[in-house]
Amino acid sequence: MYGGAAARMLFKGVILMLVVTNSANPTRRHAFFINPEIGSGVIGGIPAPYGSAPYMVAITRGLMVRTFICGGSLISTIHILTAAHCIDLIYDDGVFSDTMRVTVGTNRWMAGGQSYGISYNFTHPEYNFATLNNDIGIMVTSTEVMLSYDVQPVGLSFDFIDAGVRARVASWGSLWFKGPESEVLMELVTVTVDAEECVHVVAEVAAQLSMLAPTVDPRTMLCVFQPSERTMCTVRVTSYDYGTSELFIHAESRGRILGGVPAEDGAAPYIAAVTVGTTVRSFICAGSLFTAKHVLTVAHCISALYRNGSLINSLSITVGTNIWNSGGKTYNISGNITHPEYDPSLLKNDIGFLIVATDVSFSKNVQLIVLSYQNIGADVEAIVAGWGRVNKTKPVSSELLELEMMTVDGQQCAEEVKKEAASIRLQVPPVEPPLMLCAYHSVNHGVCNGDSGSPLIEVSTGKQIGLVSWGLPCARGTPDMFTRISAYEKWFKQTVSVDNTVTSTTTSDTKSTET
Structure with missing residues (x-):
């Protein structure tokens, strides 16, 4: 349930993330992308007007000489949306490439703009390289991206997009098969295609070419077509409503308190x-x-x-x-x-x-609510309540759910989270017990996207001891992390003074973070 709806409701407009474009490492591509008849760029496009895609991100690697990897889109000041198969390309022997950079604010990926490092990423937990299902992921920048006229986050649409919708695709991909990546951002106006027609046409053409191609899944893929060119499959963004607490986007693509019961x-x-x-x-x-x-x-x-x-x-x-x-x-x-x-x-x-x-x-x-400034240790009974989806196919739960949890020793929590994150190749922030409080129930019981900000209450006192902040893929069997109330007394x-007035700070002189 983590902030889940935050991104879902705040992002407006449509972005189509191509999964057949922008891959620069042929040795690691899916066979579907390296067939001679399938290009990996915007073929037949035209140079994009400068500033027409201020959300566009070029993902590159290298120090003195940079190599283009793929494209992405800026969806907040720290989040870049891209394809999961692209994220695969930036790992060296299981380790995140330390020369990888993202560049924004320019139509030329090799010149201009501003570059940022990447601290970690999230790949959809059900991404399947063989079938390219759930081919979606998010990169998190090391520092916040500075917004300007040429650098703006794109709005995401979680509406179900049907056939006949005009859309625009932009890319630095190859302009012809085995050609070099375009130095200039190219764009192409295209139209979405009926899902069943797309499934049939792609299968038919793949058979004619004697090519093993993934099956088009209309639930998670959106097809587009440009007359006289070719159909392109894209990730259907509406299938993934990621929350603002990005560390919960893995195991459960729909957020909820897992294993909770309706609150009285x-x-x-x-x-x-x-x-x-x-x-x-x-x-x-x-x-x-x-x-x-x-x-x-x-x-x-x-x-x-x-x-x-x-x-x-x-x-x-x-x-x-x-x-x-x-x-x-x-x-x-x-x-x-x-x-x-x-x-x-x-x-x-x-x-x-x-x-x-x-x-x-x-x-x-x-x-x-009454806040507790007591330092909470391990084995303290607590309860958390929140709203969110009850399963992957149903809408956001309108009913408040609650779950009993037990606090966990801070050092034990840090070690468990670090070990589990490494096992699933997920880079996560370190758990800092002085600032973060860990709590746990059991496997398949825990908090998730959509629960952001939900209060953690100490059962014995009825006081708030934490706020839902982040965690590993939902309810995997590791503790969830809460902001520790006592650290901020x-x-x-x-x-805030006792008479409910702001004292030493105001909204104008207190740091506010933008997306």
């Missing part, structure tokens, strides 16, 4: 649903009511609520209900306070406040 009405009167939209609202993440004007949540959730340097106008919270899209009372948000030392690449200091435009009215089902007291 009024069991969590402090919980707040963070949503965007007016006529149709979309769930983003969760938070807890800390004062009549402040909702405590995680910084990575707040980051997803920004567009063009400002909070989304339709941003609001709903309190007093277990059904996030029904009942309760909704309040507008006027600003935010993000911890000034929040590090999105390491998920350190992943904490912040949303400021409510008007004081929240209290009732039986709307109450403040001084910051809380410096930032």
Whole structure:
């Protein structure tokens, strides 16, 4: 359930990520890409006008001499969306290439723009190299990408795209078979194709060419065609609604509290649903009511609520209900306070406040949470509640779910997470016990995309001891990481006074992260 909906609801527009373009290492390509009749670039395209694709990213490797690997798209200030088979190309003997760079802000991948390092990546857990199913992944930059007129994140559409939709593809791929990569960004206007027709045509042509090609899966692949050229298969973005807590995008492509049960009405009167939209609202993440004007949540959730340097106008919270899209009372948000030392690449200091435009009215089902500043050790019983999808095919759960967990020793947690991450070839931030609290239930029980910001409550005291922050592929059998409340006692007291007013900081002088 991690912020899951954050990306889903905030990204608008359409981006088609080609999976047959931009691969630069023929020795590691799928056979489907190296057949003489199949090009690996935009064939028949034209040079893209400068600045027409400010989201475009060139992925390269090398120091003195750079080699083009593939393309990608900037979807936030630290996230680059690309194909899983592309991510495979940047590993050397199981180790992430330390010369790999991404370049933004230029139509020429070898010149201009700004380059950034990559700290780690996420490949879809069900990616199949043989069939190219779930060919999608995300790279995380070492530092935040600086946005400008020529560098902007693209909007993702999670609408189901059918046939007959005009789309534009851009690429630096080869212009002809075995030709060099284009130095200039090329673009091609194309049209989406009926799924069943695509399946039939691709199979038929592959047979004519005596070529072993993957089966087109319309659920996760979108086909496009340009008259007089050829059909191209793309990853269907609507099939993957990644959350803002990117470390939970692996095992469960739909976020939820795994193994949880419906919370009783009024069991969590402090919980707040963070949503965007007016006529149709979309769930983003969760938070807890800390004062009549402040909702405590995680910084990575707040980051997803920004567009063009400002909070989304339709941003609001709903309190007093277990059904996030029904009942309760909704309040507008006027600003935010993000911890000034929040590090999105390491998920350190992943904490912040949303400021409510008007004081929240209290009732039986709307109450403040009490924070615990006690240092929580191992074997403490706790409970977490949140909203999210209940399985891969159903929509976001409208009902609040909860799960009992047990806190885990910090050093033990750090070692287990590091070991499991290595076993699945996943680069993750280090667990820092002074700032992060670990909790665990069992295999197939845990938190996931969509739960970002959900409060972790100590059972014996009823006080909040953590906020859902990040974790490994959902409910694999390793602890989940929560922002540790006790680590921020001084910051809380410096930032928010007991009479519910902001004291030493305001939204204008406190660091706010944009996506």
